[in-house]
Amino acid sequence: MVETTELKVKIGLEVHCQLTNLKSKLFCSCSSDYRQSPPNTHVCPVCMGTPGSLPVLNRKAVEDAILIALALNMQISNKTIFYRKNYFYPDMPKNFQISQYDRAGGIPIAKNGSKKLEVEKIVHISRLQIEEDPGKISYEGTIETSKSAFVDYNRAGIALVEIVTEPDINSPKEARIFLQKIRSIMEHLGVSSGELEGSMRCDANISIQGGTRVEVKNISSFKEVERALNFEITRQKNLLRTGHRIGQETRHWDEARRVTISLRVKEEEEDYRYFPEADLVPLSISEEEIERQKNSMPELPEGHMQRLMTQYDISRQNAMTLIDNKALAEFFEESAVNYSHPDLLGNWIVGDLLSYLYEMDIELKDAKLMPRDLVKMLELIDDGTISGKIGKELLKEMLISGKSPDEIINQKEMRRISDSEYLNQLTEEIFSSNPQAVKDAIKDPKAVRFLIGQLMKKTGGKADPQLANNLVNEKLKTSKT
Amino acid sequence: MSRILELSASELVSKIRTQEITAEEYVNKCYERIKEVEDRIHAFITLTENIALEKAQEIDSRIRRNEKVGTLSGIAVAIKDNICINDVRTTCASKMLENFIPPYDATVIQRLKSQDAILIGKTNMDEFAMGTSTEHSQFGPTHNPHDLDRVPGGSSGGSAASVAALETTISLGSDTGGSVRCPASFCGIVGMKPTYGLISRYGLIAYANSLEQISPIARNVADLALLTECIAGQDNKDSTSIDSGTQNLKNCLVDDVSGVKIGVPEELFGIGTDEVVSKAVWEAISKLEGLGATFSKIKLESLEYALASYYIIAMSEASSNLARYDGLRYGLRLDDENYDWSTAYSRNRDVGFGAEVKRRIMLGTFALSAGYYNEYYLKAQRVRTLIRQELSKAFKDFDLIIGPTMPILPFRLGEKLLDPLEMYMCDVDTVIANLAGIPAISVPCSSSQGLPIGVQMMAPALREDVLIKVAFSLEQHLKPDLELKV
Numbered sequence: 001m002v003e004t005t006e007l008k009v010k011i012g013l014e015v016h017c018q019l020t021n022l023k024s025k026l027f028c029s030c031s032s033d034y035r036q037s038p039p040n041t042h043v044c045p046v047c048m049g050t051p052g053s054l055p056v057l058n059r060k061a062v063e064d065a066i067l068i069a070l071a072l073n074m075q076i077s078n079k080t081i082f083y084r085k086n087y088f089y090p091d092m093p094k095n096f097q098i099s100q101y102d103r104a105g106g107i108p109i110a111k112n113g114s115k116k117l118e119v120e121k122i123v124h125i126s127r128l129q130i131e132e133d134p135g136k137i138s139y140e141g142t143i144e145t146s147k148s149a150f151v152d153y154n155r156a157g158i159a160l161v162e163i164v165t166e167p168d169i170n171s172p173k174e175a176r177i178f179l180q181k182i183r184s185i186m187e188h189l190g191v192s193s194g195e196l197e198g199s200m201r202c203d204a205n206i207s208i209q210g211g212t213r214v215e216v217k218n219i220s221s222f223k224e225v226e227r228a229l230n231f232e233i234t235r236q237k238n239l240l241r242t243g244h245r246i247g248q249e250t251r252h253w254d255e256a257r258r259v260t261i262s263l264r265v266k267e268e269e270e271d272y273r274y275f276p277e278a279d280l281v282p283l284s285i286s287e288e289e290i291e292r293q294k295n296s297m298p299e300l301p302e303g304h305m306q307r308l309m310t311q312y313d314i315s316r317q318n319a320m321t322l323i324d325n326k327a328l329a330e331f332f333e334e335s336a337v338n339y340s341h342p343d344l345l346g347n348w349i350v351g352d353l354l355s356y357l358y359e360m361d362i363e364l365k366d367a368k369l370m371p372r373d374l375v376k377m378l379e380l381i382d383d384g385t386i387s388g389k390i391g392k393e394l395l396k397e398m399l400i401s402g403k404s405p406d407e408i409i410n411q412k413e414m415r416r417i418s419d420s421e422y423l424n425q426l427t428e429e430i431f432s433s434n435p436q437a438v439k440d441a442i443k444d445p446k447a448v449r450f451l452i453g454q455l456m457k458k459t460g461g462k463a464d465p466q467l468a469n470n471l472v473n474e475k476l477k478t479s480k481t
Numbered sequence: 482m483s484r485i486l487e488l489s490a491s492e493l494v495s496k497i498r499t500q501e502i503t504a505e506e507y508v509n510k511c512y513e514r515i516k517e518v519e520d521r522i523h524a525f526i527t528l529t530e531n532i533a534l535e536k537a538q539e540i541d542s543r544i545r546r547n548e549k550v551g552t553l554s555g556i557a558v559a560i561k562d563n564i565c566i567n568d569v570r571t572t573c574a575s576k577m578l579e580n581f582i583p584p585y586d587a588t589v590i591q592r593l594k595s596q597d598a599i600l601i602g603k604t605n606m607d608e609f610a611m612g613t614s615t616e617h618s619q620f621g622p623t624h625n626p627h628d629l630d631r632v633p634g635g636s637s638g639g640s641a642a643s644v645a646a647l648e649t650t651i652s653l654g655s656d657t658g659g660s661v662r663c664p665a666s667f668c669g670i671v672g673m674k675p676t677y678g679l680i681s682r683y684g685l686i687a688y689a690n691s692l693e694q695i696s697p698i699a700r701n702v703a704d705l706a707l708l709t710e711c712i713a714g715q716d717n718k719d720s721t722s723i724d725s726g727t728q729n730l731k732n733c734l735v736d737d738v739s740g741v742k743i744g745v746p747e748e749l750f751g752i753g754t755d756e757v758v759s760k761a762v763w764e765a766i767s768k769l770e771g772l773g774a775t776f777s778k779i780k781l782e783s784l785e786y787a788l789a790s791y792y793i794i795a796m797s798e799a800s801s802n803l804a805r806y807d808g809l810r811y812g813l814r815l816d817d818e819n820y821d822w823s824t825a826y827s828r829n830r831d832v833g834f835g836a837e838v839k840r841r842i843m844l845g846t847f848a849l850s851a852g853y854y855n856e857y858y859l860k861a862q863r864v865r866t867l868i869r870q871e872l873s874k875a876f877k878d879f880d881l882i883i884g885p886t887m888p889i890l891p892f893r894l895g896e897k898l899l900d901p902l903e904m905y906m907c908d909v910d911t912v913i914a915n916l917a918g919i920p921a922i923s924v925p926c927s928s929s930q931g932l933p934i935g936v937q938m939m940a941p942a943l944r945e946d947v948l949i950k951v952a953f954s955l956e957q958h959l960k961p962d963l964e965l966k967v
Binding site: 045048049050051052053054055056057084086088090093094095096104105149151271273275278279280281 | 563564565571573578581583584585587682683684685686687690691717718719720721797798800801804805807809810811822823826846849850851854858859
């Protein structure tokens with residue numbers, strides 16, 4: 001019997017990021033803005049692999065890759081070569097993928113980088129390569145029940161970079177944090193937008209001490225990665241616990257059922273027959289070009305974080321959370337311009353706003369929230385028009401409806417009640433209907449809270465808390481005598 | 482047969498421009514000739530008569546209106562059936578592409594069209610350009626116009642036979658390991674594989690993309706130079722195309738070889754070389770010497786491994802280049818209801834490809850496989866590098882390297898069909914230029930019992946001018962005794 005709870009987990013990731021800022025595909029002039037288009041409308045002889053067509057490299061993709069390599073502290077090759085990865089699959093128009101390779105004479109665009117996760121934790125990056133995305137296959141219903149498969153080649157030929165890490169990651173959580181950092185770097189570089197569906201995907205290699213390396217493919221978003229890894233680790237630990245061996249295999253993450261399914265075992269592993277792509281010439285990258293990209297390097301997440309801390313005096317934790325999602329950080333800064341308590345603002349964004357977005361499962365860009373409205377809401381709290389608690393409700397409502405805080409407050413009568421005559425009247429009602437609670441409160445000051453709570457309840461939380469406190473306490477004094 | 486058909490391209494251009502004859506009249510004569518001989522030659526897979534005549538009439542009317550016309554105005558050009566013409570069936574002589582109609586023009590086709598050439602038809606070839614005899618066409622073989630029982634060479638057999646048989650004036654083939662020089666030699670005409678990158682490959686359906694070039698074929702060196710100039714030049718659709726600078730080939734058409742230094746590698750006269758071929762080539766060398774050139778025998782030891790290296794690289798590339806023919810997006814698609822994709826692919830490929838294509842795909846797949854890659858593909862690439870180095874060293878001392886184009890005379894149909902290795906051996910002298918990426922030309926130099934013999938000359942990269950100059954001289958002084966049998 002193997003004791004499995006303490007077993008060490010090693011995870012290596014292959015992260016695929018589409019270079020979504022490019023106007024055209026990697027090897028042809030088809031528009032890369034395909035997401036809203038009908039199937040097979042962003043295609044040409046080149047990306048369809050029509051006989052006789054030839055690829056021509058989009059040089060801008062190389063510039064992007066250089067930026068990424070620099071941001072990940074990688075060694076950039078002065079000469080890089082494209083290779084063909086050969087395998088048959090219906091989403092591959094040519095039945096080979098133009099990619100890069102680090103063996104058989106191949107030279108990827110960059111090697112040997114690293115990314116720090118925390119002070120003590122570094123993930124080493126073995127290589128960065130440029131490659132083309134395959135098309136997309138879809139089914140009627142599920143893969144098992146669908147009578148046919150439908151192929152859409154709009155995505156075929158979209159420029160990707162693949163970031164391959166060493167197996168330095170030791171938990172699903174670390175994997176998620178690493179991917180968040182990668183996404184943030186991509187967004188800060190302006191080369192890839194993680195908000196677009198399917199723009200960042202990954203495969204994971206997982207091995208548990210005492211087992212063999214298992215690859216999990218088809219993890220279609222960063223949200224899924226923690227889930228898929230947790231499932232796979234539990235599965236492997238259970239196998240080990242019950243005395244089974246773990247063989248080398250490739251598995252598929254089934255997002256809908258949240259399980260991994262075996263695709264093929266070691267004996268059936270594909271032989272990709274990598275060899276040089278002779279239709280493209282070896283690419284030289286000069287020191288000058290690298291220098292040029294270095295000089296054009298925008299602010300990276302680390303620098304951005306430091307700046308947020310000093311410029312706005314917000315906590316390190318808040319700054320870190322903000323820069324994980326560049327759009328959120330930008331939203332913060334746009335709001336902070338018009339608001340005098342950025343620390344408070346930071347708490348609201350990192351706390352309530354982020355958890356609402358998570359709850360609603362939307363990206364910030366999909367939420368109907370403007371920075372000026374958030375600021376307005378905070379000002380309403382500051383000047384006592386609404387309570388903090390009402391503020392939370394209001395924010396949620398703003399996210400859903402996109403309406404201004406004033407409009408919602410008026411519509412839903414959220415305004416704070418400071419009318420002491422009205423509140424006094426309510427207090428009397430509460431005292432007369434809760435005689436026992438009044439008695440308790442007279443003996444035990446802690447029990448006063450119940451009465452105050454009743455008053456807040458009656459006003460839907462809109463009673464001015466200070467005033468409510470005073471009124472109830474005063475009334476108690478008179479009740480004593 | 483009309484005298485018009487024997488005229489050279491440049492003569493025809495001037496007669497058409499001066500309205501001595503009309504393009505329409507000439508093109509009609511071409512089709513008359515085609516109809517007269519095609520049942521015996523079978524050089525064409527598809528004729529484009531309507532398009533050709535329409536273009537001829539357009540050119541004629543532009544000439545009558547005194548408008549500008551291109552350098553090939555009205556000239557019939559036959560196109561090998563692996564070069565895409567927009568809206569014209571392009572089959573690669575394969576059932577796989579029997580109904581494939583490309584949605585675009587190859588760059589060379591655009592250039593020909595812009596120079597007012599007339600695209601007369603698509604020519605027969607070995608399936609996907611894999612062969613040395615045009616017998617591997619899935620639409621039946623082409624016959625040699627000088628002996629109908631013999632092969633025209635290959636794989637551009639249709640392009641060469643159509644020019645030799647006066648069905649067209651010039652043609653385009655493609656040369657991956659000799660596929661233009663071989664049929665040029667066997668059919669008694671001129672064919673040149675240019676420097677790799679001189680001519681855009683955009684629209685050439687790939688067999689072995691690191692080796693092949695679209696290549697011109699003509700009955701005389703001047704026409705060859707004219708055609709080459711029309712189609713050469715950098716193309717932003719082909720990353721491997723190069724800026725050739727300003728090679729003026731027409732200026733090289735002078736009968737002067739004095740001072741030209743020639744290297745004659747003994748390896749090009751190795752075992753298997755027919756004595757009549759050796760003798761004819763040496764006579765040509767002597768002729769050049771008599772005209773003021775000098776020659777030395779040299780040794781190029783790496784050439785011993787050229788053929789093996791060539792076939793491994795070509796087949797490896799072919800296995801990948803031909804992977805796209807699965808029936809899903811174009812080409813042959815059998816009924817695939819109730820088959821999974823993998824089985825459907827296999828069925829399409831099993832029926833669509835001929836035996837020689839399957840053989841090369843399988844061997845190439847093997848050569849690239851894990852565990853064999855180093856021993857085959859990588860080793861072949863190393864040999865390729867050695868050959869390049871040895872040749873560039875030789876070219877420090879010599880302007881040209883000369884030898885036979887083909888080691889043997891045109892063979893009989895069926896003679897080598899059952900022995901693939903013997904067929905591959907025929908390419909032993911031509912593959913060198915493809916491995917090294919250098920230009921090579923085949924010029925008729927003699928004949929034996931009415932069968933043509935060609936001499937091959939190779940020059941350093943981008944020195945097509947040297948080839949054209951020396952070929953032109955040879956042409957002036959050697960008149961092989963040849964007679965058409967159609």
